[in-house]
Amino acid sequence: MRVAIIGASGYTGLELIKMLISHPHFEITYIATTEGGVKASALHPSLAGVFEQEVVKADAKEVAQHADLAFLALPHQAAMGFAKELLDLHVKVVDLSADYRLELEAYEKHYCEHLDKEHLSEAVYGLPEIHTAKIKQARLIANPGCYPTASLLAVLPFLPYLKKEAPIFIDAKSGVSGAGKKLSQTSHFVTINENIFAYNPLKHRHEPEIAEKIAQVSGHAYEVNFIPHLLPVSRGMLVSAYLQTTEVLDAKALLESFYQEARFVRVRGNPVDIKSVAGTNFCDIFVTQKGTSLFVSSAIDNLLRGASSQAVVNANLMCGFEESAGIPIIAYVP
Incomplete structure (x- = not known):
């Protein structure tokens, strides 16, 4: 073709x-x-x-x-x-x-x-x-955008079990290539080298994309709080999502079941990292829990899977x- x-x-x-x-x-x-x-x-x-x-x-x-x-x-x-x-x-x-x-x-x-x-x-x-x-x-x-891809893949499996009144918090970190080739104050080598910082917290344009897709899938308009950061690396993205469920789940089993047919999602037994997905289309996801509190982490290559x-x-x-x-x-x- x-x-x-x-x-x-x-x-x-x-x-x-x-x-x-x-x-x-x-x-x-x-x-x-x-x-x-x-x-x-x-x-x-x-x-x-x-x-x-x-x-x-x-x-x-x-x-x-x-x-x-x-x-x-x-x-x-x-x-x-x-x-x-x-x-x-x-x-x-x-x-x-x-x-x-x-x-x-x-x-x-x-x-x-x-x-x-x-x-x-x-x-x-x-x-x-x-x-x-x-x-x-x-x-x-x-x-989809890179931040929404990594965020949605982390959150979607758990939507039927979330407390509707509890906000969803998503902390995301991206390599500098996500900002594109055009030079800016924040992507200048002297600014980003050996540094990390949040930008547009709670008002980034990818937040409404994430919130809209969550609402479309779940049927409920969750409050989504999204905070992106820049990492001093060329490529890669790491998302940490913090969720509250209505009951104690077997979160890892639920995650594995949700993605059992997904060719490019890998459920990991340990916290994920960006080097393991760099140069690939994989999204690696890890979940751990304390009672009804979930920590879900996903990693992608922002230029490829993103x-x-x-x-x-x-x-x-x-x-x-x-x-x-x-x-x-x-x-x-x-």
């Missing part, structure tokens, strides 16, 4: 290229940025001698001529305008931005005016562990392929 990558200059674009050049069913037939005019190896020197395809200026009509499915690795707002054109041209879309993840009111409250209300209602939230059947029938996937490899899993399912096709499964330890 012919695929396009739109927005190939960033970290997630590189990860998509690395997986798709050896994918058994997908062929990269179109690769673009907002400017074009270079080879892929000029954007990413690690591709020299491996992938030298010409990068062009993104054009939806040209995508439709060259590809059946497009991965959009564009910023929010830019993605929805491009996705709208592609969908009208009958190209399937996996969007890695936030543009189709939230319901309209929440999106416009936390981001901007939505420019594609027509297609918003048909977007499927691409968390395979809970939406596999819908993903297989979709033509537009809203690929973005690009999850996008490829979604594309595999959309196109009728095995979900693990082309997906990295051996941890890379830097």
Whole structure:
């Protein structure tokens, strides 16, 4: 199947290229940025001698001529305008931005005016562990964010047993690549090296995404308190969720049962770490308890399970392929 990558200059674009050049069913037939005019190896020197395809200026009509499915690795707002054109041209879309993840009111409250209300209602939230059947029938996937992916996979198994009046607390820590390539005060080497700090606590834009998906699954609007931190590492994400249940559970057995059919979730017997998932699509989860208090910890690679490899899993399912096709499964330890 012919695929396009739109927005190939960033970290997630590189990860998509690395997986798709050896994918058994997908062929990269179109690769673009907002400017074009270079080879892929000029954007990413690690591709020299491996992938030298010409990068062009993104054009939806040209995508439709060259590809059946497009991965959009564009910023929010830019993605929805491009996705709208592609969908009208009958190209399937996996969007890695936030543009189709939230319901309209929440999106416009936390981001901007939505420019594609027509297609918003048909977007499927691409968390395979809970939406596999819908993903297989979709033509537009809203690929979840990295923080929501790690947080939801930790919390979802326990939703039927939580105290409705008790808030959910999620403490999350991410590698600096989660902030993208653009330099900022907080991602400057001098700031982040040998340092760790919270940013946007209780007001990060991923908090409403987490809360909305929890409410959709559980039928109850839980208070979600989300606090992200930056770690002085290149990649990886560790989430700690603190939950209160209505009864004493066998939490580990419940977790194992919930994910017994999940190809890319591993229930661990000891606290999880980011090196064991780096370079893979796995989410490792650990749970321990004291009475009705649960501590649930999950670890993912923020660039892969939190973005690009999850996008490829979604594309595999959309196109009728095995979900693990082309997906990295051996941890890379830097």
